[in-house]
Amino acid sequence: YKEFFMDHQHVIIKAQVIVGGRKKSGLIAESNNYEESLKIIDDIYQKKVNNVLVDTLLIEKKLEVSEEYFLATLYDTDTRSPAVLFSKTGGVDVEQIMPPKNLIRVPFSIIHGLTDYQARDIAKQAGFTGATLLQLALFIKKAYDCFERHDCTSLEINPIIKTASGQLFAGDAKLVIDDNAVARHELFSDVTDIEEKSVL
Numbered sequence: 001y002k003e004f005f006m007d008h009q010h011v012i013i014k015a016q017v018i019v020g021g022r023k024k025s026g027l028i029a030e031s032n033n034y035e036e037s038l039k040i041i042d043d044i045y046q047k048k049v050n051n052v053l054v055d056t057l058l059i060e061k062k063l064e065v066s067e068e069y070f071l072a073t074l075y076d077t078d079t080r081s082p083a084v085l086f087s088k089t090g091g092v093d094v095e096q097i098m099p100p101k102n103l104i105r106v107p108f109s110i111i112h113g114l115t116d117y118q119a120r121d122i123a124k125q126a127g128f129t130g131a132t133l134l135q136l137a138l139f140i141k142k143a144y145d146c147f148e149r150h151d152c153t154s155l156e157i158n159p160i161i162k163t164a165s166g167q168l169f170a171g172d173a174k175l176v177i178d179d180n181a182v183a184r185h186e187l188f189s190d191v192t193d194i195e196e197k198s199v200l
Contacts, residue, residue, distance in 0.1 A: 001059065005034050010062040013040055014172075017049040027054070030062055063169060068159035069126075071140060073114075073147040075154070076107060082147070083107040084114060084140060086122050090159035114144040132166060139168050151178045 005011060015027035022028045027044060031037035047054050070090035076083040086104045104125050108114045119137040128136055139160065147155040154176045161171040 002034065004059070005037060008061040011037060012060050012062050013037065013044065014058045014060075015044050015047065015049070015054045016056040016058055017054060019049050020174075032062075063161050063171075064164050065161050066164045066166075067162040068171070069136075069162070070156075070158045071143055071160055072154065072156040072158075073144050073152070074156075076105075079107045081107045082110055082114075084118075084122060084144065086126055086140070088126055113148060114141060116141060119144070135166075135168055136160075146175075150175065151184065152176060153178050 010030070010032040012028065012030050015022060017027065019025070019027075025047075027047065027049070029040045029044070031040055041057065041059075044054055044057060067088070068090035070085070070087040072085040074083060074085070075081070084104075084106045086106075087102050089102055104122055106118060106122055108118055116137070119140040120133065122140055123133045123136040126136070143155060143157060146152070152175050154174075156174045157170045157172070158174075159171045161169045163169070
């Protein structure tokens with residue numbers, strides 16, 4: 001870890017727990033001081049979520065954030081079809097600060113999936129052009145592919161981070177898997193065991 005920190009100098013420390021509002025709860029922190037970061041790590045490991053101690057952290061390089069966006073793919077109960085939601089407003093408390101008029105909602109066929117054209121159209125509706133439009137469209141399409149491949153009922157990336165150099169990164173993501181589909185995926189074969197152990 002010391003080598004990683006010295007390489008990057010500024011890090012984000014995230015508790016890997018299934019709960020919203022992690023930053024507000026002190027489960028996500030940043031540091032540009034090595035000794036301070038060790039104290040933060042110790043402090044987070046002492047925290048409990050649903051009466052279970054945090055046992056896993058993700059530590060990553062702090063990105064220079066230029067803009068933050070919101071992206072979700074989910075099943076829309078109104079249209080009875082999957083839909084992509086996108087907004088140029090993202091980050092903490094996005095549900096409270098994102099006006100409905102700024103939210104792009106695009107339903108798509110469960111049979112044909114989300115097409116490349118639809119992904120580009122979402123980026124275009126959001127006001128992107130050129131290379132950024134193409135990069136965001138690819139980002140949206142890959143998120144949809146993950147949603148479909150893993151039988152998700154919802155997949156949310158908040159925020160998508162745009163750096164000063166124009167690159168896009170998934171700052172944080174949350175997936176909800178259809179319980180009935182878990183057995184079909186080797187990747188999730190031990191999920192039940194993990195949940196039972198964490199309760200104990």
